[in-house]
Amino acid sequence: MTLRILLVAVLFLGSVVVDEAAARSKRVRQVPNGSATSCNTCHTAGGGSPLNPFGIEIATGFLTAASAAGDVVWGAELAALDSDGDGASNGAELGDPDGTWAAGDANPASEVFHPGDPASTPPPEPEDTAIAKTTWARVKQLIGALAAGEGGSQTAPTGIDDSKQ
Numbered sequence: 001m002t003l004r005i006l007l008v009a010v011l012f013l014g015s016v017v018v019d020e021a022a023a024r025s026k027r028v029r030q031v032p033n034g035s036a037t038s039c040n041t042c043h044t045a046g047g048g049s050p051l052n053p054f055g056i057e058i059a060t061g062f063l064t065a066a067s068a069a070g071d072v073v074w075g076a077e078l079a080a081l082d083s084d085g086d087g088a089s090n091g092a093e094l095g096d097p098d099g100t101w102a103a104g105d106a107n108p109a110s111e112v113f114h115p116g117d118p119a120s121t122p123p124p125e126p127e128d129t130a131i132a133k134t135t136w137a138r139v140k141q142l143i144g145a146l147a148a149g150e151g152g153s154q155t156a157p158t159g160i161d162d163s164k165q
């Protein structure tokens with residue numbers, strides 16, 4: 001008898017946990033590119049686990065209700081915030097910088113970064129490109145100098161020493 005009550009209780013609790021998760025799985029489809037990391041877009045270790053900074057942001061101001069019934073309010077405001085503080089807005093990380101995507105739309109085609117993880121962030125473009133160009137110019141110079149020097153000369157290739165430029 002006691003065993004039966006226990007069994008019923010376990011089955012009941014199990015189904016409650018499943019319902020809790022199932023009722024909230026819609027949220028994966030309520031942010032752009034939510035499918036990229038699924039539940040971990042907002043949770044730290046799977047659905048129902050503690051929320052990451054993006055999830056906390058949503059819990060504290062971007063749900064239509066503070067329960068399983070709550071839908072995510074994705075839009076310009078949430079897109080403009082930088083929940084994980086890595087310098088890239090939530091929208092920039094999820095491929096919808098202006099927050100114009102709406103649930104049901106196709107996912108924006110773009111490289112997706114994690115809005116709740118500061119270690120995942122788009123590279124800061126302009127500066128990097130400038131550095132890369134300089135480096136590339138140097139590499140070409142070096143290859144050119146080496147190719148020209150083929151055949152024996154041991155003199156340092158020109159144009160590589162900073163002091164000569």
Ligand code: HEC
Pocket residue numbers: 020021022024025026027028030031034038039040041042043046047048049051055056058059063066067068070072
């Ligand atoms: C867009 C953000 C977002 C995504 C994606 C998301 N969640 Fe959540 N989840 C939340 C927020 C915010 C809460 C806290 C509010 C609440 O209780 O619903 C929460 C709470 C929960 C809870 C209740 C936890 C508790 O301690 O009461 C469960 C269970 C849950 N989520 C499951 C899931 C599962 C499973 C998925 C993936 C299929 C998922 N969630 C994806 C934002 C998200």
Ligand SMILES: [Ca+2]
Pocket residue numbers: 082083084085086087088089090093114115
């Ligand atoms: Ca960010």
Ligand SMILES: [Ca+2]
Pocket residue numbers: 084086088093113114115116117118119120121
């Ligand atoms: Ca990030």
